[in-house]
Amino acid sequence: MKAPSYHVVTLFPEMFAALTGYGVSGRAVRKQLCSVKFWDPRDFTQDNYRTVDDRPFGGGPGMVMLAEPLDLALTAAKTVLRREGRVPRLIYLSPQGRRLDQALVEELGTAEALVLLAGRYEGIDERLFERHTLEEVSIGDYVLSGGELPAMVLLDALIRRIHGALGHADSAAEDSFADGLLDCPHYTRPEDYLGRRVPEVLRAGDHGEVARWRLRQALRRTRERRPELLAGRVLSGQEKVLLDELEHGSS
């Protein structure tokens, strides 16, 4: 598959340096494992003030983003992608959207192109949504001052799972949530930290025993902290045995 293409419509493209300039996501962009491009609605204005917002009809506090500059920016992004033979999904980051989870990340990860719309102010003129079919995605039930941070959260989750984005020692398949369980505890040197020792099983070098211990820890944490994750998941034979052992007191 060709490297995914991510386009972001935002008044603040500079904010995305936090994504494209650092760490795993920064390296993936530098290695061209994906591309991230920006469209500033201000560049699609005509007036001397480069106006992108106005007062809400009906009154009330705050400002509303004008439909036209957003419409033109979205259309420009779509046009570029269509010329490359890509059909993008369009996503508006909003608290009204479908909640982002790892399943949605995997689903959006199959798209060859996404256009993300990051809003500002109190929101966007509703008529924009009549001209473009936008899927709404929420990263959680709280209000922020714009959609840029949620767009970066989504992009980071997408980019780190592209093959080759993680260092060869890592594997996205072994991550917390990759198999629907919380992560197990991790340890590194020293063996003794202020009298607290690393569990012996991790030092003994029996890879089968290590895998069993990690799975048991992951199951215990998930049962204790997020039992609803276990309820909505098919358990393997080994997982049932380990959970049973936890329920009935042994280890």
Ligand code: 9WO
């Ligand atoms: C403001 C508001 C106030 C009371 C009740 C609901 C409300 N929603 C908003 C709102 O969406 N404000 C905006 C700021 C306009 C669009 C961009 N903004 C935004 C996006 N804030 N929070 C998000 C967001 C996006 C995705 N996931 C979580 C939060």
